[in-house]
Every structure is written in structure tokens, then in C-alpha cells.
Amino acid sequence: MLTLPYEDTDVTCKPWFGGNYPRGSLHDLEQDPRYNLNASSNQVREGEEEGEEEGMSEREDEEGDEEERENDNQQDDNGLPRKRGQRKNKIPKGRLERVKVRRHEANARERSRMHGLNDALESLRKVVPCYSKTQKLSKIETLRLAKNYIWALSETLSAGKKPDLLGFIQTLCRGLSQPTTNLVAGCLQLNTRSFLTDQNGEVTYPSRANYDNMYPYPGVELGTPPGHGCSVTDSTKPSYHSRPYSYGGLYESYYNNTSPEGGRGMNHRDPHMSPPLNFNGIFSVKHENPVEYRKSYSVMRYGSVSSSGSLSQPSMYRVLPEGRFSFDSNLRPGGPTFPSGTQQEELNGAFHN
DNA sequence: TAGGCCATCTGGTCCT
């Protein structure tokens, strides 16, 4: 509900400012009995009708009080005994105008700032999975999903294994509201029954058979990075067979012990620490500007040290301009094999409708 | 109609 264009910062001369605020305006204050402060505990405000009505700041109130003390006498303009702190002279009109203008300008800046914040949030919406123009995620859900997305990608990369699609999606849905979970599921064209939740909203796991039917993986076991123990006992089986949808122990411990929300700490991690981002500049995000995207992509692909030194290795994952992420398997010779083209398409196709 | 979400206004605080 934007009532003013973002760029319209020259609001102080616009007719809809001043007495025509939609709500909570200075004008409202004039009408609001709450601001007709008569309490003796606020002597500065007492009797400052104009100053109070026009949203005068405390500092200015004090200034007014100083002036008043200098010129104090025993009667007000009506000849009645003036209460202590009551201003004898009205606030100079010029000063009043300045107060108004400053307040209006501050309001405009605040509006602009919030619009900028919303723009950034909209950008974020576009790079998290399940972006939809028609059904926008709420602000809080966008932030949660973004965090889960980062977490899930980081876990995937940390594991050095092919992504388990359903596990990935379940990570995405952690802590999200049921409607948002449904939306994500819908976007991913998955049956919401795959996201079984218990009464506490915790994600539980569907049967292995259902999953195998949905996402039959070839049994390719991949190396497990140091520090991420794999509980596979039968090396001929993919690790996820040791536990539904686990990433060779990593996701197992993750699902059992931690949450992106930080509510349940992973065994080896501080529950409040950021998601594991073990490879420098491991992934980037979608770029609005195709040129910027290409620039950024080339940096990721060929590797570069930025001025801050934060991107020292080529990234394995990239996020396409449409907001999809993909994997560049050519970047790590000798490294683990990541999603095949089919699997990649599966992921990409699932994330955006 | 209650509750969720949102935009906006507002005053306080901190920083430059």
C-alpha cells in the first residue's frame, strides 16, 4: 500500500502533506486529546498547545521553556493565572514552520528508506526458491526461506555430495508457516504429503519407498569431507539408505540435532552460528542486471580475489539470472561429482514456476 | 470478525 512514489522526496510542498496525512499526522495530534497534556509531571508540555500540536521535539520544548522563564509573569493571555511552564508567547510562526518542514522531510526520508528496504526484500524474493509475482511471500517468510536456502546450499556444499532433493526441500521449509510450506511444495510441484509435519510443525519423513519412487538416485556414493562423519556401514549403498534422506551422516545429524532457526544445535556447531559456508564464495545469487551477472559469473567461474579477498576460489554453484541455481561440475577436477544434468534440471525445474 | 500483514507516522537514540 504505497501512497507515494518512491522518488517523490520533495514532499514538503505537496498538498497531501501537512494537514492531509492519511493517519497519525501532525494534524491528528492537534485533534488527539492524548496530547493535550495537563499532567503536572510534564510541565514543559503543559499549555504548549501549538508546540504540542505541531509535534515539537523535546529539545525545542526545552528551548521554549527557557524563553518562557525569561519572560514569565503571573497571567496568561486570558488574564487567568498562568500555570507553571505555560508559555506566554506563542511559538514564532517561522519556527513552527521549520518544525513542520523538518518533520515532513523526516517522514519522507523514512518512507524512502522503507521503500529501499522493501526493494531489497523484493530482490531477495526473486532469488529464493519459489518466486511468484502473484503470490508474494511475506517479509518474514522471505527472510526465513532465504536463510534456509543459504543453509541448505551450504550443507550441500559442505557435504560434498550430490544433493538429496527432498532433504534439500525439507531444509528449505524449516520454520516456515504451513501456508508457505504449501506454497513451496506447490512451487516445487511436490505432493505436500511429502512434507509431513507433526503437531509441533516439525518436518518428519515420508516413507523411504515413497521417496525412492519419486527420486530414484543411482547408488553413487561420494566422498565425505573431513569433519563430516558418515555413518554408512555398507559402502555399496548410498548413504541415504542408512537413514532416510540423510547426506551421509551430515544431514542425519543436521535433521536430528539442528535447525536453521538455531533452536536445536548441531552436535559440532554452535546453534547460533551462521550456516556452514566452508568454501570461500561458494555460491552467489541471481543478478538483476545481465551484464552484472555475467561479470560476476566470470569471476566465480575463473576465480578471483576481490578487494576484500572474499572470493578466492571459483564457485561450484551459480545462480542463474532467473534465480535458479546450478552447478558447474567442471570446476573441481578430481573433486566430488555433483548433480548430473538431469538432477540439476530437476532442482532447477522445481525451484521456480 | 479476528488475525496477519503492511505502510506510514512518530519520537528517541546514535552518529557524523
Add this chain to the structure above:
DNA sequence: AGGACCAGATGGCCTA
């Protein structure tokens, strides 16, 4: 002094 940032308050809109 003025701007950025923040949080509280308020009211509108929408949906279950």
C-alpha cells in the same frame, strides 16, 4: 544540526 536507524503505534486491507 541533521540524517540514519529503530521500534512503537495506528489504521487499512485481506483472508479464513
